[in-house]
Amino acid sequence: MKTKKKTASGGNRSEKRFNMALTASGGFIVVLLFAVFATLLAAAVASIKEFGLFFFIGKTWDSSTETFGALPFLVGTLCTSFLALLISIPFSIAISIFLGEYFKEGAVSTFLRSAVEVLAGIPSVIYGLWGLFLLMPAVRLLETQIGAPPHGVGIFTSSLILAIMIIPFSASIGREVITLVPGDLKEAAYSLGATRFEVIKNIIIPYARSGIIAGILLALGRAIGETMAVTMLIGNSNFLPTGIFSPANTMASVIANEFAEATGITASSLIYIALVLFFVTTVVNIIGTYVIQKVSIESSKEVT
Amino acid sequence: MFRDLARAISCAVISISIVLAAFCASAGDMELLGAGATFPQPLYSKMFDAYNQQYKVKINYQGIGSGGGINQLTKKTVDFGGTDAFMTAKELQAAGSPVLHIPTCLGAVVVTYNLPGSPKLNLTPEAIANIFLGNIKKWNDSRIVSANPNAKLPDLPITVVRRADSSGTTYIFTEYLTKVSGEWKSKLGTGKSVNWPAGSIGQKGNPGVAGYVKQTPGAVGYVELLYAIQNKMSYGSIKNKAGKFIEPTLKAVSAAANVKIPDDTNVSLTNTEAADGYPISGFTWLIFYKEQNYANRSKDRAEALAKMLLWAVNDGQKYVEPLQYAPLSKEAAAKANKIVRSMTYNGAPLFK
Numbered sequence: 069m070k071t072k073k074k075t076a077s078g079g080n081r082s083e084k085r086f087n088m089a090l091t092a093s094g095g096f097i098v099v100l101l102f103a104v105f106a107t108l109l110a111a112a113v114a115s116i117k118e119f120g121l122f123f124f125i126g127k128t129w130d131s132s133t134e135t136f137g138a139l140p141f142l143v144g145t146l147c148t149s150f151l152a153l154l155i156s157i158p159f160s161i162a163i164s165i166f167l168g169e170y171f172k173e174g175a176v177s178t179f180l181r182s183a184v185e186v187l188a189g190i191p192s193v194i195y196g197l198w199g200l201f202l203l204m205p206a207v208r209l210l211e212t213q214i215g216a217p218p219h220g221v222g223i224f225t226s227s228l229i230l231a232i233m234i235i236p237f238s239a240s241i242g243r244e245v246i247t248l249v250p251g252d253l254k255e256a257a258y259s260l261g262a263t264r265f266e267v268i269k270n271i272i273i274p275y276a277r278s279g280i281i282a283g284i285l286l287a288l289g290r291a292i293g294e295t296m297a298v299t300m301l302i303g304n305s306n307f308l309p310t311g312i313f314s315p316a317n318t319m320a321s322v323i324a325n326e327f328a329e330a331t332g333i334t335a336s337s338l339i340y341i342a343l344v345l346f347f348v349t350t351v352v353n354i355i356g357t358y359v360i361q362k363v364s365i366e367s368s369k370e371v372t
Numbered sequence: 373m374f375r376d377l378a379r380a381i382s383c384a385v386i387s388i389s390i391v392l393a394a395f396c397a398s399a400g401d402m403e404l405l406g407a408g409a410t411f412p413q414p415l416y417s418k419m420f421d422a423y424n425q426q427y428k429v430k431i432n433y434q435g436i437g438s439g440g441g442i443n444q445l446t447k448k449t450v451d452f453g454g455t456d457a458f459m460t461a462k463e464l465q466a467a468g469s470p471v472l473h474i475p476t477c478l479g480a481v482v483v484t485y486n487l488p489g490s491p492k493l494n495l496t497p498e499a500i501a502n503i504f505l506g507n508i509k510k511w512n513d514s515r516i517v518s519a520n521p522n523a524k525l526p527d528l529p530i531t532v533v534r535r536a537d538s539s540g541t542t543y544i545f546t547e548y549l550t551k552v553s554g555e556w557k558s559k560l561g562t563g564k565s566v567n568w569p570a571g572s573i574g575q576k577g578n579p580g581v582a583g584y585v586k587q588t589p590g591a592v593g594y595v596e597l598l599y600a601i602q603n604k605m606s607y608g609s610i611k612n613k614a615g616k617f618i619e620p621t622l623k624a625v626s627a628a629a630n631v632k633i634p635d636d637t638n639v640s641l642t643n644t645e646a647a648d649g650y651p652i653s654g655f656t657w658l659i660f661y662k663e664q665n666y667a668n669r670s671k672d673r674a675e676a677l678a679k680m681l682l683w684a685v686n687d688g689q690k691y692v693e694p695l696q697y698a699p700l701s702k703e704a705a706a707k708a709n710k711i712v713r714s715m716t717y718n719g720a721p722l723f724k
Contacts, residue, residue: 130567131538132560200583208588219531219573220588304536304574306567315573321536325576329439329538329564331463 108343115336123340129306131326136337138344140308144316145345147223147309148298149291152230157284160235164242164280165268172247181243188236196300199229204301207313216313221303224312229297234287241286245279245363246272279363285356289349295320319345402676403430408441408454411479411540411596412656415695416454419688427683429676438540439564445471445659448667451677452660456540457564458638459659470662472715474708475637475655476684478698480597480625481545482607482652486585487511491523493608494617497643497651500610501553503592504532505560506569511590519611526590533584533593536574538565544654545594548642597625597653598696612651613643624650625698633707653698658684664717671717678722682712 119126119136126137163184171177207228208220249272257267273280303315304325317325319341327338406416413435420431433454436444441453446467456479464471483495499515502508508515512525535542543564549556560566568574573591575581581593582603597620600607609617618624628641628649643651658681664674685700685708692699700708715722 128567131565132563132567200587205587217529217571218588221573221584299536299576300580304576305570305572306574307570310570315571317536317574325537325574326565328437331439331443 105343105346108339108346112336112340112343114333115340118333119337119340123337124344127308129322131330131334134333136333136340138319138337138341140306141317141319141322141341142344143308144223144302145292145318145320147312147316148226148230148302148318149288151223151227151312152234152291153284153288155227155231156235156238156287159231160238160242160283160287161280163235163239164246164283165272167239168243168246169268169272181240184236184239187232188240192233192294192296193300195229195233196297199225199297199301203228211313216311219303219313219315221301222313222315223302223309226298226302226318227312229301230291230294233294233297234291237290238280238283238287241283241360242276242280245276245283248279248363249275276363278359282356282359282363285352285359289352289356292352293320293345293349295324299324402673403432404452404673404677404680405450406431406433406441406452406454406658407436407444407450408433408659409438409456409540409656410435411456411598412454412477412697415477415692415697418695419684419691422691423680423683423688427679429680431680437538439538442659445661451673452658452681454656454658456654456656457543458657467661469666471659472662472711473637473657473659474681474685474711475657475700475704476688476708477656477692477700478625478629478641478653479540479544479656480620480628480650480653480698481541481548481594482597482600482605482620483592483594483610484582484585484600484605484607485592486587486589487528487606488526488589489524490606491520491525492606492619493523494519494611495608496611497549497552501549501556503530504534504549504572505553505555506532506571519617528590531588531591532569532572533575533581533588533591534568534572535565535581535594536576538563539577540564540654540656541578541594541596542566544642544652547640547654548652551640551643597622601696610651612647612649613645614647616647618648618650620650620652622693622696622698624648625653626701628653629655629698629701629704633701633703635707635710637704637707637711655704660715662715663719664715664722674715674717675722678712678715681715682709682723685709685712 115123115136123136123138124142125139126135127139128135128137129140167177167181171180203225204220207225208218211218211220253271253275254267257271262270298318299321302317302321304317304321305315306317306322309316323338323342327335330338413433416433420433424430438455438457441455442459442463444450445453458473459471483500485493496519499508499519502515509530511528511530517525543562546560546566547562550562560568573584575584578595578599582595582599582605585591585593595605607620609619612618628644628646628651630646630649631639631644633639637655637657641654660677660681664677685705689699689705713721713723
C-alpha cells in the first residue's frame with residue numbers, strides 16, 4: 069500500500085497540529101497493545117513460574133488442589149475453531165461468489181449484503197441463546213439417532229454456532245477480493261469460449277485465492293476468541309474431549325467462567341491462558357492482514 | 373440469565389468502577405461501598421435502599437462474586453465485602469489485620485431434576501453423592517428407587533448438570549457432599565469450583581443450570597433455593613442427619629441453623645444435627661476490618677459503617693423473609709451483634 073505524504077507547506081501550524089494529533093492517536097494504539105500484553109504478562113508471572121511450559125501439556129485443571137494444566141482448553145479451542153472453519157468455508161465461498169460475481173448490483177444483492185452484515189453484528193449472547201433453544205435440542209435428536217450420549221451441548225454444537233458467526237466475516241472479505249478480479253481477465257476468458265463456471269473455477273478463484281484465505285484466517289481469529297456463545301453451548305467440561313459430541317471447554321470460556329471468583333494462583337493461571345489466547349489471536353490476525361496486504365499490492369500491480 | 377452473563381463480562385469493568393466510585397465518594401457525601409456475593413444481592417439492594425431512606429447514608433453494593441468481594445476488601449477499595457464462604461486461613465492472613473464476619477441470612481441449595489410427571493422425590497445423601505459422582509447412571513437405579521417406593525421412575529439415563537463458573541452455591545453443595553460421602557471427600561472435596569467427573573455438563577450461573585435441566589429429560593442439577601422457588605422447578609426432599617426427609621422451605625433452612633454457633637460465626641450449616649433442618653444450607657456473610665482506621669479512613673466513615681452493619685443484623689432482618697431468604701436464628705443474630713460491637717477505631721471501641 070502506498071501512503072501519500074504531504075509536505076507541510078512551511079509554517080502552517082494547524083497542519084502541524086493535525087499531524088501531531090494523528091501521530092499521537094496512532095501511537096496510542098500501539099501503546100495500548102503493549103499495555104495489554106504487559107499487564108497480562110505481569111499478572112501471569114506467578115503461574116508461569118509455577119507451571120512453566122508444563123502448563124501446555126497438563127491435563128488437570130483443579131482449583132481445589134491448585135493443579136493447573138491448560139491442554140484440555142487448548143485442544144477444545146483448536147477443535148471448535150477448526151471444525152467451525154471447515155463447516156463455514158463452503159458457505160462463505162459460495163456467498164462471496166454469489167455476491168461478488170453473480171449479483172453485484174441490484175435490490176437482491178443489497179438485501180443479501182445487508183443481511184450478511186446484520187448477521188455479523190448480532191451480539192454473541194444472542195447466538196448463544198438461539199443455540200440453546202434451537203440448536204441444542206436438534207443436536208440432541210441427532211445424537212440419539214446415532215447413539216452418542218445425548219448431551220445436546222459439546223464441541224459439535226459450539227462449532228455449528230461458531231461457523232454461523234464467522235461466515236459473514238469470511239464472506240464479506242471474500243466478496244471484496246472477488247470484485248477486485250480485473251474485468252479484462254474475465255472478458256478474455258469469455259471470449260475464448262469459457263462458460264461462467266469455468267471462469268469462476270479457472271480465473272476468479274485462483275486470482276482471489278489468497279484474499280479468500282486471508283478472510284478465512286481473520287474469521288479463524290474470531291472463532292478462537294469467541295466467548296459467550298461457546299460458553300453457553302460447549303458443556304464446560306475440563307477434560308480432554310473424547311469425540312466431536314463430547315462436552316469440552318475453550319480457553320476463552322474457562323476464563324469467562326472462573327475469573328469472577330478466582331484468587332491467587334487460580335487467577336494467575338487464568339491470565340496465563342489469556343496471554344496464550346492473546347498471542348494466538350494476534351498471530352492469526354497478523355498473518356491474515358499480511359496476506360490481504362499482499363493481495364491488494366499484487367492486484368494493483370497487475371491492473372496497472 | 374443476563375444478570376450472570378453480564379457479570380462475567382463486566383467483572384473487570386466493575387472493579388474499575390469501584391475504584392472510581394471510591395474517588396467520587398471521598399469527594400462528596402458519605403457513601404459506603406461494598407462488593408461481593410451475588411446470591412444476597414437482591415436482599416442487600418432492598419435493605420440498603422431502606423437504610424438510605426431512613427438514615428440518609430448511601431450504600432453502593434456491587435455483586436461481583438464472593439472471591440471478588442474478598443479481593444476488594446483486602447485491597448481496601450471497599451468498606452465491606454460480601455461472601456458466601458467464610459474466608460480461608462490463607463485469605464485471612466493475606467488481609468493483613470483481623471477481618472470480621474457477620475452472617476446476614478441463610479441460603480440453601482436444592483437438587484432439581486427433569487422427569488416425566490415431575491414427581492416429588494426423596495433423596496438420600498448416598499444417592500445424591502453417587503449421582504453427582506457419576507456412579508448412578510439411570511433413574512431407575514435401586515439406590516433411588518428404594519427411597520421412593522411410590523414414584524414411577526423411568527429407565528432414563530441421568531445427565532448431571534453443574535455450575536461451570538465458580539460459585540458459593542457449588543461451595544455449599546460440595547461441602548455437604550464432602551461430609552456425607554467418603555468417596556466424594558477423597559475424589560472431589562469442597563470448593564467454589566471442583567474437578568467434576570468427566571461427562572458432566574457445566575453451565576453458567578443458576579439460570580444456565582436451570583435452563584439446561586428444564587430442556588433435558590433425565591437431567592439433574594443443583595440451584596439456589598430462592599431460584600428454584602421463583603421458577604417453580606421440581607426439587608427433591610433430602611434426608612437429614614436425624615433421618616427425616618426434609619422438603620426445602622425457608623423454615624427448614626432457618627431450622628438448620630438452630631445449632632451452637634461459635635463466636636466468629638465460622639460454622640458449617642450443612643448436615644447439622646437439627647432434627648427439622650434442611651441439610652444443604654449455609655450462611656452468607658458481610659466482611660469488614662475490625663480496626664477501622666486504615667487507608668486514611670475518617671472516624672465518621674467508620675461509625676457510619678458500624679451503624680449500618682448493626683442495623684443489618686437487627687432491624688434490617690425484617691426485609692429478609694419477604695424476599696424469600698431464610699432469616700438468622702436468634703443465636704446467630706446475637707453473635708453477629710457482639711461481633712459488630714467489637715469494631716474499633718484507633719484501638720478504641722466504636723460503640724460505647
